[in-house]
Amino acid sequence: MFHQWRRRRAVKRITPGDGSALRRFRIWQLLSRSLMHLDLSATDGPVRYTVDVRQWKTDDNGYVMVRLYRNGLQHAVSRAPALFPVEGGTIEVAISAFGLKRCHYVTANGTARQLDPDHRSAEGRRARFESRRPGLSRVVGALSIVALLVGVALLLQQIAIPILQIPPIAEQIGTVEPLIRLPLWLTITLAITAAVASTERALRLRYHWLLDAAGN
Numbered sequence: 001m002f003h004q005w006r007r008r009r010a011v012k013r014i015t016p017g018d019g020s021a022l023r024r025f026r027i028w029q030l031l032s033r034s035l036m037h038l039d040l041s042a043t044d045g046p047v048r049y050t051v052d053v054r055q056w057k058t059d060d061n062g063y064v065m066v067r068l069y070r071n072g073l074q075h076a077v078s079r080a081p082a083l084f085p086v087e088g089g090t091i092e093v094a095i096s097a098f099g100l101k102r103c104h105y106v107t108a109n110g111t112a113r114q115l116d117p118d119h120r121s122a123e124g125r126r127a128r129f130e131s132r133r134p135g136l137s138r139v140v141g142a143l144s145i146v147a148l149l150v151g152v153a154l155l156l157q158q159i160a161i162p163i164l165q166i167p168p169i170a171e172q173i174g175t176v177e178p179l180i181r182l183p184l185w186l187t188i189t190l191a192i193t194a195a196v197a198s199t200e201r202a203l204r205l206r207y208h209w210l211l212d213a214a215g216n
Helices: 002-012 122-132 134-164 167-173 184-203
Strands: 033-042 045-058 064-070 073-079 082-086 089-096 099-107 112-114
Touching (some): 045 099, 064 082, 134 167
Antiparallel strands (some): 089 099
């Protein structure tokens, strides 16, 4: 029931597009723009849907907007998370602080498949790297997980220590000191590494509520 309520709310957020043409992806938009494509068959012939997300460009209320193009013309607009009804199902889009965490076509029977990234986008370049160098790609993915696990461990320590130092708790268990004390330079380095790892995972549309939320 809650899922259906969320879907109805997402549909209500949709506004008609203005019919403007899809702008070409530019190299300087690598870290700020996601462009994903979906090819379907309609009664009037083949149709291409394109999802255009500018992560660093928000509306007056601070929401990231998702624009849907049909055959190169703006068809609909919604704030993220977005859900657009299309032929045979819906296109569902969700974002994180580092990029896309979901951009899938979900059919009426519940089957989901990810949209294809534009070959010029960062997601498209990461997909080509995975196709050409699958072994090295897996290593990079594993390193991203390790970096985020370290970030999660440090975050849990930061949360736990103040709680354990509350007088009623400290009286029961005694004084608790941090297990790991890091110099400032290493703390900053690990924070940057976690951000890079979350960005790398976002380029593959990988998201886990604990790992990637800790990197935010």
